[in-house]
Amino acid sequence: METQPSTIRKKSNPVAKALIWIAVALAGGISLSVIALQRDEHINAIWFVVASLATYAVAYRFYSRFISNKIFGLDKRRATPAERYTDGKDYVPTNKWVLYGHHFAAIAGAGPLVGPTLAAQMGYLPGTIWIVAGAVLAGCVQDFVVLIISMRRKGKSIGEIAREEIGPVGGYLALVGVFAIMIILIAVLGLVVVNALKASPWGMYTIAMTIPIALFMGIYMKFLRPGRVGEASIIGFALLIFALVSGQWVADSATLAPMFTFEGKTIAIMMIVYGFLASVLPVWLLLAPRDYLSTFLKVGVIGLLAVGIFIVMPEIKMPALTKFVDGTGPVFSGNLFPFLFITIACGAVSGFHSLISSGTTPKLIANEKHANMIGYGGMLTESFVAVMALVAATLLSPGVYFAINSPGAAIGTDVSAAASTISSWGFSVSADEINSLAQQVDEESILSRTGGAPSLAVGMAHIFSKMVGGPQLMAFWYHFAILFEAVFILTTIDAGTRVGRFMLQDLLGNIWKPIGKTDWMPAVYITSAIVVAAWGYFLVVGVTDPLGGINTLWPLFGITNQMLAAIALIVATTVIIKMGKTKYCWVTLAPLAWLMIVTFTAGWQKIFSQLPKIGFLKQAEVTKQALTAGKLPPTIPTEEAAKQIIFNNQLNAVLTGIFMLLILGVLIDALRIWGKVWFKKEELPTSEDPFKQTKISEVS
Amino acid sequence: MRTFIQKIRQGAGVIRKIGKGVSNLPDYESYVAHIKIHHPEVAPPTEAEFFNDFLDKKYGASARRCC
Numbered sequence: 058m059e060t061q062p063s064t065i066r067k068k069s070n071p072v073a074k075a076l077i078w079i080a081v082a083l084a085g086g087i088s089l090s091v092i093a094l095q096r097d098e099h100i101n102a103i104w105f106v107v108a109s110l111a112t113y114a115v116a117y118r119f120y121s122r123f124i125s126n127k128i129f130g131l132d133k134r135r136a137t138p139a140e141r142y143t144d145g146k147d148y149v150p151t152n153k154w155v156l157y158g159h160h161f162a163a164i165a166g167a168g169p170l171v172g173p174t175l176a177a178q179m180g181y182l183p184g185t186i187w188i189v190a191g192a193v194l195a196g197c198v199q200d201f202v203v204l205i206i207s208m209r210r211k212g213k214s215i216g217e218i219a220r221e222e223i224g225p226v227g228g229y230l231a232l233v234g235v236f237a238i239m240i241i242l243i244a245v246l247g248l249v250v251v252n253a254l255k256a257s258p259w260g261m262y263t264i265a266m267t268i269p270i271a272l273f274m275g276i277y278m279k280f281l282r283p284g285r286v287g288e289a290s291i292i293g294f295a296l297l298i299f300a301l302v303s304g305q306w307v308a309d310s311a312t313l314a315p316m317f318t319f320e321g322k323t324i325a326i327m328m329i330v331y332g333f334l335a336s337v338l339p340v341w342l343l344l345a346p347r348d349y350l351s352t353f354l355k356v357g358v359i360g361l362l363a364v365g366i367f368i369v370m371p372e373i374k375m376p377a378l379t380k381f382v383d384g385t386g387p388v389f390s391g392n393l394f395p396f397l398f399i400t401i402a403c404g405a406v407s408g409f410h411s412l413i414s415s416g417t418t419p420k421l422i423a424n425e426k427h428a429n430m431i432g433y434g435g436m437l438t439e440s441f442v443a444v445m446a447l448v449a450a451t452l453l454s455p456g457v458y459f460a461i462n463s464p465g466a467a468i469g470t471d472v473s474a475a476a477s478t479i480s481s482w483g484f485s486v487s488a489d490e491i492n493s494l495a496q497q498v499d500e501e502s503i504l505s506r507t508g509g510a511p512s513l514a515v516g517m518a519h520i521f522s523k524m525v526g527g528p529q530l531m532a533f534w535y536h537f538a539i540l541f542e543a544v545f546i547l548t549t550i551d552a553g554t555r556v557g558r559f560m561l562q563d564l565l566g567n568i569w570k571p572i573g574k575t576d577w578m579p580a581v582y583i584t585s586a587i588v589v590a591a592w593g594y595f596l597v598v599g600v601t602d603p604l605g606g607i608n609t610l611w612p613l614f615g616i617t618n619q620m621l622a623a624i625a626l627i628v629a630t631t632v633i634i635k636m637g638k639t640k641y642c643w644v645t646l647a648p649l650a651w652l653m654i655v656t657f658t659a660g661w662q663k664i665f666s667q668l669p670k671i672g673f674l675k676q677a678e679v680t681k682q683a684l685t686a687g688k689l690p691p692t693i694p695t696e697e698a699a700k701q702i703i704f705n706n707q708l709n710a711v712l713t714g715i716f717m718l719l720i721l722g723v724l725i726d727a728l729r730i731w732g733k734v735w736f737k738k739e740e741l742p743t744s745e746d747p748f749k750q751t752k753i754s755e756v757s
Numbered sequence: 758m759r760t761f762i763q764k765i766r767q768g769a770g771v772i773r774k775i776g777k778g779v780s781n782l783p784d785y786e787s788y789v790a791h792i793k794i795h796h797p798e799v800a801p802p803t804e805a806e807f808f809n810d811f812l813d814k815k816y817g818a819s820a821r822r823c824c
Contacts, residue, residue, distance in 0.1 A: 145784075145787055145792065147814075155778030158775070284808035286780065287776055340815075340816040341812050345812050349780055417781060
């Protein structure tokens with residue numbers, strides 16, 4: 058191995074540095090004002106890119122350093138768990154950039170793509186502001202602080218830290234909260250995939266093909282060439298592209314196309330069976346190979362999208378604000394406050410990341426000083442993904458955007474009727490426009506393909522086809538984007554089911570020992586079945602919901618995800634207070650307060666709002682009245698369906714209430730600790746590992 | 758020509774290492790090296806065993822999944 062020539066550091070010039078940062082801040086400020094003030098003409102996407110990147114740079118340089126220096130005193134001389142407990146397997150000092158890549162791949166999922174797409178119904182401005190400001194002040198702070206706290210505690214999980222720092226009650230509630238959000242997450246992402254694949258033989262065939270491809274890769278890595286993940290992934294990727302190309306032959310064939318054309322409900326049931334199998338089969342066969350394929354695909358496509366936006370520089374067609382800020386929009390119901398802030402969850406702040414930041418990553422950090430790049434920087438990158446998703450959604454003409462994303466109950470099922478309804482909202486679109494787009498992407502129809510994935514795919518196909526292939530390849534790129542989204546959503550579904558199964562075994566094992574045994578097959582089957590039944594129920598209900606399942610499920614997911622973030626921030630605030638840094642606890646307390654206000658307002662409105670479109674209880678009541686009066690609206694075809702809607706809305710109301718009580722429980726338990734420090738002036742010990750001098754001289 | 762091939766090999770090695778790191782794959786060689794230095798009395802596992810253990814752990818009870 059050649060040794061790298063040591064880099065000679067130039068003497069830094071403070072004036073030049075200050076000038077550069079002033080220039081960056083100015084570029085960001087100018088771009089932001091262009092975005093905010095432009096009213097009459099279409100604005101170019103590049104302004105979004107500059108505004109967000111400049112804001113990220115300033116926040117990273119100044120705010121992340123403020124947190125690491127003032128609160129935690131990150132110290133390059135302090136040995137990290139990767140060094141203290143090094144074992145060559147779980148605890149391994151890892152290169153900063155490689156670990157940054159791993160951490161980003163682990164936190165990025167479908168959330169930051171779907172949320173901004175849905176939020177685009179209010180115009181591009183509110184979403185952009187929340188994605189950028191939310192990330193630098195809340196999301197990145199959460200990820201970064203949790204990463205540091207876990208890194209100082211042997212890489213313990215957020216649940217364990219909650220138990221140690223707050224108490225057993227808070228810890229147990231946090232665990233139940235994580236399980237519940239998992240179920241809702243899987244159901245809502247499943248719904249996104251179903252809506253993307255229903256009546257789409259090309260998409261359905263391609264996604265179905267990923268299963269035999271994964272099985273082959275699994276056998277290859279297990280028996281043919283043990284552990285050769287790279288080789289298997291390259292072969293898998295080649296097969297995947299073949300599946301994508303041959304998908305068009307299937308779609309164009311009169312005999313094959315019907316074989317891969319399914320209704321939503323059928324696809325949902327297939328997905329439930331798949332989830333169960335993935336949970337009980339050995340991981341090397343199905344789960345692991347899919348996971349690798351999806352990681353490479355994910356990182357690759359996101360990179361490609363970034364390059365595409367820079368090269369194509371598309372124009373944004375959506376106005377800054379639409380009239381739907383008043384809460385009457387068809388894509389999701391509810392006012393800008395609080396519902397925009399839960400619709401865009403991942404991308405601005407996501408509680409789920411606290412699980413990753415307190416899992417694998419802290420065990421791999423080589424040097425404490427790397428935490429800024431990995432924790433804060435990783436989330437900045439995810440936020441940028443959300444900005445790109447927003448760009449992809451808003452570059453469509455608004456009429457087309459609403460045609461794809463509005464449920465049938467809002468615009469009807471006939472193309473010309475839908476076109477005139479949408480035009481009457483002030484977003485002119487013609488039936489021809491909608492039909493020709495469907496033809497371009499080789500789909501039967503693009504009307505009411507709710508869930509965000511199809512409209513994002515159209516936006517991405519727009520960008521990609523301008524780079525490579527032109528309009529001829531529009532259909533290919535559309536299905537490529539669908540494949541990309543579906544593959545990693547399905548990876549969340551199968552791995553999530555398995556994780557949920559382990560959590561359930563853990564929770565139930567406290568009551569009846571044998572059910573907790575992970576090698577006892579009856580226990581595995583029973584708990585797997587319970588987990589798939591739980592999310593499967595919400596999925597099937599969402600698919601058959603005539604009012605559009607996304608409308609109900611996405612807010613529920615957003616609320617739970619933001620509540621999980623609140624739990625993480627409660628734990629983080631507790632640690633900061635116990636460290637004697639109350640002076641700086643606003644760093645986590647401020648985003649915590651904001652999230653509590655947002656989630657509790659949203660939760661309250663979802664339960665008690667007098668508008669049936671928003672309030673679960675009101676919706677149940679209105680449907681009940683219609684049922685007893687025998688005057689069901691045309692969107693509810695049967696009495697059965699009506700009864701189902703009544704029950705589901707009541708169930709959702711109860712669930713939302715339970716989530717709110719759960720968070721209150723954790724908060725009250727934590728307030729008890731804060732009070733001890735603030736009023737009784739007690740000095741409480743934290744579970745932080747003591748200082749130990751590093752022996753690693755220079756880590757690359 | 759020889760050095761050119763060597764350079765390509767080296768480059769491929771680097772890419773492989775980055776890919777492994779990003780997907781959090783453990784490095785068998787460095788694990789064996791670690792065992793030999795710190796626990797010389799223990800016989801290192803075979804590559805297949807090592808990989809299986811890793812998979813069990815990664816998708817086991819402490820697995821994580823994100824939105």
